[in-house]
Amino acid sequence: KAGVTQTPRYLIKTRGQQVTLSCSPISGHRSVSWYQQTPGQGLQFLFEYFSETQRNKGNFPGRFSGRQFSNSRSEMNVSTLELGDSALYLCASSLAGGPLHFGNGTRLTVT
Amino acid sequence: GQQVMQIPQYQHVQEGEDFTTYCNSSTTLSNIQWYKQRPGGHPVFLIQLVKSGEVKKQKRLTFQFGEAKKNSSLHITATQTTDVGTYFCAGPLGTTDSWGKLQFGAGTQVVVTP
Numbered sequence: 001k002a003g004v005t006q007t008p009r010y011l012i013k014t015r016g017q018q019v020t021l022s023c024s025p026i027s028g029h030r031s032v033s034w035y036q037q038t039p040g041q042g043l044q045f046l047f048e049y050f051s052e053t054q055r056n057k058g059n060f061p062g063r064f065s066g067r068q069f070s071n072s073r074s075e076m077n078v079s080t081l082e083l084g085d086s087a088l089y090l091c092a093s094s095l096a097g098g099p100l101h102f103g104n105g106t107r108l109t110v111t
Numbered sequence: 112g113q114q115v116m117q118i119p120q121y122q123h124v125q126e127g128e129d130f131t132t133y134c135n136s137s138t139t140l141s142n143i144q145w146y147k148q149r150p151g152g153h154p155v156f157l158i159q160l161v162k163s164g165e166v167k168k169q170k171r172l173t174f175q176f177g178e179a180k181k182n183s184s185l186h187i188t189a190t191q192t193t194d195v196g197t198y199f200c201a202g203p204l205g206t207t208d209s210w211g212k213l214q215f216g217a218g219t220q221v222v223v224t225p
Contacts, residue, residue, distance in 0.1 A: 033213075042215060042216075043215035045214070056204075100156060104153050
């Protein structure tokens with residue numbers, strides 16, 4: 001089985017721009033979660049989707065949004081980028097009640 | 112809110128030595144999970160503990176879940192260079208049907224010297 005695929009791997013954006021990150025979960029996994037990883041804050045939960053519905057949202061501003069499609073693929077969007085949004089964004093998929101399977105992540109740099 | 116703390120933050124180990132990393136939660140957890148992230152990589156699931164006092168072994172790795180289900184430990188024996196990485200513990204933040212929402216500890220970064 002193919003693992004979780006995230007695109008793109010690297011992104012460089014300027015403050016004020018917006019960005020969309022993509023995640024394709026493992027086949028058969030309907031739950032997709034997003035995490036932000038930074039050296040200072042570690043791994044922080046962004047949101048969780050299941051069957052196209054957002055079930056949970058972390059403590060991030062409204063500039064961070066996401067969605068899930070009927071094929072379980074997910075996207076997250078960050079608008080009005082700030083320098084502090086520079087991070088590794090990790091997507092993880094799982095079966096109900098199962099462990100998280102992470103993708104390689106998207107490294108976002110905001111200049 | 113719920114906090115998950117890990118100690119130590121850094122662990123320098125001589126190859127062949129044993130070490131233990133600890134994880135403590137401010138609240139009782141329904142389960143605890145451990146992940147390993149190699150340098151430049153992504154977190155990879157190692158194990159999940161569910162029962163109070165549970166002990167599980169994976170080769171040289173021994174995982175324990177405390178009786179009160181608020182703490183956990185990972186013990187590695189005869190450390191090898193392949194053990195290099197950051198080890199995270201994580202507990203569920205939401206309800207039982209929110210398995211994707213985890214509170215991760217800050218991690219223990221393990222460096223192995225030959």
